[in-house]
Amino acid sequence: MTHVDSVVQQALAAKQAARKWALLSTEQKNAALRKIAQQLLENESTILAANEQDLAAAANNQYPQAYLDRLRLNHQRVLDLANSLEELAALPDPIGEEVAQWQRADGLSFRQIRVPLGVIGMIYEARPNVTIDAAAIALKTGNAIVLRGSRTARQTNQSLTASIQQALRSLDLPEEAVQYLTADQREAVDTLCTLNGLIDVIIPRGGADLINRVVKTSTVPVLVTGVGNCHLFVDQSADPDKAIPIVINAKTSRPAVCNAAEKLLLHKNWPYSERLLTELAAAGVQLRACPLTREQHPELAHLLQSATDADWDTEYLDLIIAVRTVADLDEALQHIEQHSTGHSEAIITEDTGKAARFLGAVDAAAVYHNASTRFTDGGEFGFGAEFGISTQKIHARGPMGLTALTSTKYLIVGNGHIR
Amino acid sequence: MTHVDSVVQQALAAKQAARKWALLSTEQKNAALRKIAQQLLENESTILAANEQDLAAAANNQYPQAYLDRLRLNHQRVLDLANSLEELAALPDPIGEEVAQWQRADGLSFRQIRVPLGVIGMIYEARPNVTIDAAAIALKTGNAIVLRGSRTARQTNQSLTASIQQALRSLDLPEEAVQYLTADQREAVDTLCTLNGLIDVIIPRGGADLINRVVKTSTVPVLVTGVGNCHLFVDQSADPDKAIPIVINAKTSRPAVCNAAEKLLLHKNWPYSERLLTELAAAGVQLRACPLTREQHPELAHLLQSATDADWDTEYLDLIIAVRTVADLDEALQHIEQHSTGHSEAIITEDTGKAARFLGAVDAAAVYHNASTRFTDGGEFGFGAEFGISTQKIHARGPMGLTALTSTKYLIVGNGHIR
Structure with a gap:
């Protein structure tokens, strides 16, 4: 036969x-x-x-x-x-x-x-x-x-x-x-x-x-189940007591899974960037930064490698994160639109207007405000059983x-x- | 370019x-x-x-x-x-x-x-x-x-x-x-x-x-939208005042559409087969019959062509119907399972137990009891607008x-x- x-x-x-x-x-x-x-x-x-x-x-x-x-x-x-x-x-x-x-x-x-x-x-x-x-x-x-x-x-x-x-x-x-x-x-x-x-x-x-x-x-x-190039956007008005734990959790709690964060977009005027980046490095995360991030943080030069073009589309599934500093919400949305795999994306902000804009505009299975992308999971959603996370739009989307x-x-x- | x-x-x-x-x-x-x-x-x-x-x-x-x-x-x-x-x-x-x-x-x-x-x-x-x-x-x-x-x-x-x-x-x-x-x-x-x-x-x-x-x-x-090789099963207990109008309607009201009936399965003991076949022929429908049907209706020999194997899987989209006489509901279900395109299938019967079995067992987008398959349509379903009739099982099924x-x-x- x-x-x-x-x-x-x-x-x-x-x-x-x-x-x-x-x-x-x-x-x-x-x-x-x-x-x-x-x-x-x-x-x-x-x-x-x-x-x-x-x-x-x-x-x-x-x-x-x-x-x-x-x-x-x-x-x-x-x-x-x-x-x-x-x-x-x-x-x-x-x-x-x-x-x-x-x-x-x-x-x-x-x-x-x-x-x-x-x-x-x-x-x-x-x-x-x-x-x-x-x-x-x-x-x-x-x-x-x-x-x-x-x-x-x-x-x-x-x-x-x-x-x-x-x-x-x-x-x-x-x-x-x-x-x-x-x-x-x-x-x-x-x-x-x-x-x-x-x-x-x-x-x-x-x-x-x-x-x-x-x-x-x-x-x-x-x-199609799958690939998660998940972004966290930390807005100018983000509360550091929420933002820092969320970023650390989303990146480090289980780096090998598809709902782990792979990219960090920092608003250029957020006052706590240095603290966040230092804590990420202390948690064992390798940081690959855009030129503006490196320029804004000369004191962190020893922690910041240069990100290459390929970084923005890579799902590391490892203790690595690429960091880009953006001018505003629009630039963050544009970056996400260009590089998202449609899995999970998050904004961390105290500005409800910006949060609403982010939730409306981002085209992904799960869009978060002030929460870790790690929640994209059938068990966390309360589904009891999960068969994978769909990143396509027909039939089923998300867990x-x-x-x-x-x-x-x-x-x-x-x-x-x-x- | x-x-x-x-x-x-x-x-x-x-x-x-x-x-x-x-x-x-x-x-x-x-x-x-x-x-x-x-x-x-x-x-x-x-x-x-x-x-x-x-x-x-x-x-x-x-x-x-x-x-x-x-x-x-x-x-x-x-x-x-x-x-x-x-x-x-x-x-x-x-x-x-x-x-x-x-x-x-x-x-x-x-x-x-x-x-x-x-x-x-x-x-x-x-x-x-x-x-x-x-x-x-x-x-x-x-x-x-x-x-x-x-x-x-x-x-x-x-x-x-x-x-x-x-x-x-x-x-x-x-x-x-x-x-x-x-x-x-x-x-x-x-x-x-x-x-x-x-x-x-x-x-x-x-x-x-x-x-x-x-x-x-x-x-x-x-x-996938589509092909409709739709069957009508007329059970032993079918009321002729429902069965005959339904079959005529399903076959002749608009033969070129996908919800038109293409196959007729007759219970061998239904007493009104001759009347139904005669009325179909009078409505201009060409009849292609299985050997048992031809044997049971020698008086209709001039109306009954012989069906070939290919007939059972053909969507005519025309004033043609293939007729098979079956021993019971099981034989009808088996025939439908083998030849259905998963569009619309109907049983005509006064036996509610058989109707329930048919509705449960038949795997199609729309399964009917005592109604014409011609209702499989977004407008008839009350959807207001229709984009085709899905015959696949994922995302959307039916109108x-x-x-x-x-x-x-x-x-x-x-x-x-x-x-």
């Missing part, structure tokens, strides 16, 4: 399972999630043994320590996965929810209800926990899913998928609803992304290269909760109505 | 205009729509002269009469366009609408509000009225739009676009918000569909070839009203909140 045949066969099986899965009750779906949690705990030794194989291969291939850490499962991580499944089971089920309903004067009645998307194709890198998280959210929302993680995590991911399937089988539910691509060629991903009619949406999660490849190849609709994996349909009931 | 440069330049100009257009008030946008209506009436003779050029060229190139009819504008059609602009101006503005709002226990407050998508790329065929309809709906929802119609309607479309731009200019609004692609190579469309970052969504409207080409080429998200051209963003206000 060619890899194309094998991918098509798996997608077809997923589609058939999706039809059945879409009609399950909330109780059946939650029971499945709880059973999967139990199965993961029971299969822990098998799963960790598979993970050891992946780790050994990756170590042999000289992957860096940070990579191995992301790849590693252990007792605690398996426990965490099981707990997250229990939490997901406890969340409300969006499927069947009535989104709208109305009746025409002639008696024709309309209901718009929430339904599953169908079959999700999920392409991701490194962390094996995504295998469980993605499958669980898909099942909770009545969808089937075809998974494809990175090759380095293959044994682990297949072992996790096998546990899911074992759990579904034991409940007499269609195990084909969760599948891991068996073809391991890179081209198998391209095939998956062009199976319109079988796959309803493709979700790539990983670095910019992966996402760009999928966007270029896919003829199936793609939900994607359970409803992002749903569609709707109209049910129209008449009594012989004709047009 | 190459066609690529020219397309990029127009898209860039549209994006800049979109930023300004997004911030206009409802009153400014409605004034623009009314001004465009007035301008169309003032420029009628220029527009009709341009249309005459297109008609003459198309006639020279031996286009069929039906094609010329679709291409033709006249005084009445210009009046209709102006009226539709006035009606659109009177509709509520979805932009700025609060979709959700909540506050956390720590005081951090969240608002999700409706915003424009940005820049729409619209690729369409034949009817020049789409130029006005699409531009007007885009402007009403705060978006910019780059238009590309068929080459046969080029003079007409450019003349209509010039009238729009003239109207915007006279109100001192950014006329670049509506553009017609000047590069007329086919490749210009491919370029438009790959301008991620400049174009936010591509909407193709036309035949299956156009739509497939765009889906294959585009790296920008596509809203797309004004909100289908919007996205949302989260505005988050704190008081120094950090995570």
